[in-house]
Amino acid sequence: KAGVTQTPRYLIKTRGQQVTLSCSPISGHRSVSWYQQTPGQGLQFLFEYFSETQRNKGNFPGRFSGRQFSNSRSEMNVSTLELGDSALYLCASSPQWRTGELFFGEGSRLTVL
Amino acid sequence: AQKVTQAQTEISVVEKEDVTLDCVYETRDTTYYLFWYKQPPSGELVFLIRRNSFDEQNEISGRYSWNFQKSTSSFNFTITASQVVDSAVYFCALSESNTGNQFYFGTGTSLTVIP
Numbered sequence: 001k002a003g004v005t006q007t008p009r010y011l012i013k014t015r016g017q018q019v020t021l022s023c024s025p026i027s028g029h030r031s032v033s034w035y036q037q038t039p040g041q042g043l044q045f046l047f048e049y050f051s052e053t054q055r056n057k058g059n060f061p062g063r064f065s066g067r068q069f070s071n072s073r074s075e076m077n078v079s080t081l082e083l084g085d086s087a088l089y090l091c092a093s094s095p096q097w098r099t100g101e102l103f104f105g106e107g108s109r110l111t112v113l
Numbered sequence: 114a115q116k117v118t119q120a121q122t123e124i125s126v127v128e129k130e131d132v133t134l135d136c137v138y139e140t141r142d143t144t145y146y147l148f149w150y151k152q153p154p155s156g157e158l159v160f161l162i163r164r165n166s167f168d169e170q171n172e173i174s175g176r177y178s179w180n181f182q183k184s185t186s187s188f189n190f191t192i193t194a195s196q197v198v199d200s201a202v203y204f205c206a207l208s209e210s211n212t213g214n215q216f217y218f219g220t221g222t223s224l225t226v227i228p
Contacts, residue, residue, distance in 0.1 A: 003157075016215070033214045043218035056213045062143065088156060097213050104158035 002027065004105035008089050011109045018079040021108045025093030026071050031055075032074040034066060035104060037088040046089075049074055050097035078110075086112045116140060117207050119219035126195050127227050134190045134222045136205030142166075144210040147181065147188045151203040152221070164188065195226045 005024040013019050025032050034046040045058040049068035066076040070095075078085055088107040094100035118137045127130045149161040162172065164181050172179050176193045180181065193201055200225045206216040 031214055033216075035216075035218075042173055042220045043206075043216075045215045045217075047225040048214050050213075057217050058215065090156075090158065092158070092214070096216050098210070100214060101160050101163050102158075102214060102216065103160060104150075109156075 004093050004103055006089075006105035006108050008108060009083040009106065010111075011110050012113060013081050014026075014113050015081055015083060017081050018077060019081060019110060020075055020077045020089075021089055021092030021110075023066055023074045023076075023093075023105060027076070029093035029095050029103070030072050031094040031100065032068055032072065033092045033094070034067055034074070034076050035090045035092065036060075037090055037107070038086070043090070046076065048097065055097055081112045083112050088108060117205050117219035118216040119203075119205055119222050122220070123224045123225070125225045125227060128197060129194050131191060132194050132195055132224065134205075134224070135194075135202050136156075136188045136219060138186050138188065138205070138207045140207060141208055142211070146208045148206040148208070148216065149179065149188075149190050150204045150206060152204060154201075158204065161190075168215065180206040181190045192224075195224075197226050197228050200224060200226045 007022045031050045033048040037043045048056045052068045063079045068074045090102045090107045092102035110112050116139050145166045147164045150158040178191045180189045202221045204221045205219040208216050
C-alpha cells in the first residue's frame with residue numbers, strides 16, 4: 001500500500017510570494033491533516049480536512065489555507081510568505097477524522113529567502 | 114498551556130543499553146489518546162503506538178515497551194537493548210476526544226545510540 005505522498009519535497013521562495021503544497025493520502029483514507037514543524041515551535045497543527053470539509057483549524061493566520069478534493073487529495077496554500085514560514089510542512093492521513101492514528105508523509109521543506 | 118512535555122531534549126546511550134523516554138501530558142478530557150512517533154532523518158513521522166485513556170495496560174512490542182500511568186499523567190517509552198537504528202527523534206503526542214485529529218506534540222527527544 002502506497003504511503004502518504006507530498007510534493008514538492010523541497011522548494012525555495014522569496015518573501016511576498018505564495019506557495020501551494022500537495023498531499024496524496026493513503027488510499028481509502030478520507031482525513032488529511034497538515035502540520036508545520038520548525039526548530040523553535042516544534043510540530044504545530046494547521047488544519048484537518050475530512051470529506052472535503054475543514055473540520056478543525058489551528059492557530060495560524062489566514063495566510064494559511066487549504067482544501068481537499070473529492071479524491072481526498074489535499075493542498076495547502078501560504079500567501080504573502082514571510083521568513084518565519086520556513087519550515088517542514090507535514091501532511092498526515094487517517095482513515096477516520098477523530099482520534100485516529102496519523103500516517104505522515106516525508107514533508108515539504110519550504111525555505112523563504 | 115503546553116499539553117505534552119518531553120523534558121529530555123537529547124539522550125545518548127551505548128548500543129545494547131536500555132533507555133527510557135519520558136512523556137508527561139496535561140488534559141481535562143476524560144477521553145483522550147496518547148501516541149508515540151519516531152522521526153528518522155528522512156523527516157517522515159513513523160507511528161509506534163496509540164493508547165486510549167481507558168486502557169492503562171502496559172504494552173510490549175519486541176524491544177519497545179510503554180508504561181501508561183494516569184495517576185502521574187505519564188506515558189513513558191522504553192527501548193530495551195538499543196540499536197544504532199533506533200537513533201532518531203521521538204515524539205509523544207496527545208489528542209482529545211473533541212478535536213478530531215488535532216494532535217498536540219511534545220518537543221521531542223533526540224536519541225543517539227552509539228555503536
